[in-house]
Amino acid sequence: MRLPVMMACMLMAAMSTTTIAEPYVGFGVGSASYQVDLAGGGSYDDSGAGFKLYSGYAFNKYFAAELDIYSFAEASAGSVETSPGSGTFVSAMASMNGVGAYAVGMYPVSKKVNLVAKLGMLRWDADLTVNNSTASNDGTDAAYALAASYAFTKELLLVAEWEWFNTDNPQVSLLSAGFRFNFR
Secondary structure, eight states, X not given: OHHHHHHXXXXXXXXXXXXXXXXXXXXXXXXXXXXXXXXXXXXXXEEEEEEEEEEEEESSSSEXXXXXXXXXXXXXXXXXXXXXXXXXXXXXXXXXXXXXXXXXXXXXXXSSEEEEEEEEEEEEEEEEEETTEEEEEEEEXXXXXXXXXXXXXXXXXXXXXXXXXXXXXXXXXXXXXXXXXXXX
């Protein structure tokens, strides 16, 4: 019982000691990596361009809440052998979009560098095509991210981020770089 009370007191103290509450917006562009299980058997891995737009609110220099909009673009394979030596080939394509909501933890390493961890949920929609058959899949799953930012000024930051989404088919991750603007 004492540990949760102590943790709550530490959290409230951390939130009350800094008063830099500020909204922010940003974007990231990078590589979305797909792993798709094909309906006819087999799987394929591919990557395509992906981007995101996001908006958030930093309560202080340690905690923020964020909303992200993703377009994971399209990944496709002209022909994939369903199993080695089978002689059966399929063509496949996957595209995916999503909206994520995150709790963000930030650790300032210096005045210019922050390490960031995000935990949240992603609502996603994917279109899968195998040969001439098309299917859709969607869901709401856990999302995780690790990032680092470098502040050119108090308002403009460079952000590099790796995000992983606990989706079932396709599985996807995003490695991106972009900019964030803090409203002060």
